[in-house]
Amino acid sequence: QVQLVESGGGLVQAGGSLRLSCAASGLTFSRYTMGWFRQAPGKEREFVAAISWSGGMTYYADSVKGRFTISRDNAKNTVYLQMNSLKPEDTAVYYCAAGPRYSRSSSGTYDYWGQGTQVTVSS
Numbered sequence: 001q002v003q004l005v006e007s008g009g010g011l012v013q014a015g016g017s018l019r020l021s022c023a024a025s026g027l028t029f030s031r032y033t034m035g036w037f038r039q040a041p042g043k044e045r046e047f048v049a050a051i052s053w054s055g056g057m058t059y060y061a062d063s064v065k066g067r068f069t070i071s072r073d074n075a076k077n078t079v080y081l082q083m084n085s086l087k088p089e090d091t092a093v094y095y096c097a098a099g100p101r102y103s104r105s106s107s108g109t110y111d112y113w114g115q116g117t118q119v120t121v122s123s
Contacts, residue, residue: 002026009117020081022096033103034079038092047105
């Protein structure tokens with residue numbers, strides 16, 4: 001079965017950095033758009049970033065543009081989210097997702113989801 005397993009979350013001070021990883025199995029990774037979403041307590045899940053199957057196209061939420069970078073390694077079936085200049089408002093559970101090639105910022109277009117990893121940014 002398809003599994004997406006996130007790692008790399010943790011506690012960091014404001015201004016710090018974290019790198020999230022999402023290892024995929026059970027699917028032909030290079031055929032899928034990969035996305036990162038996040039959900040803070042009491043809020044709806046929101047789009048963070050997405051990357052096309054080849055890695056040639058990337059998409060970001062305005063709130064993270066210039067601070068976060070999404071990348072992928074199709075040889076390792078892994079997608080990454082480098083998060084720099086973290087802010088307390090970035091605190092959330094971060095989820096990776098796999099979807100068809102037309103997937104972008106809409107969570108409803110993604111087929112598979114990981115269990116999430118907690119990111120906490122202290123002020």
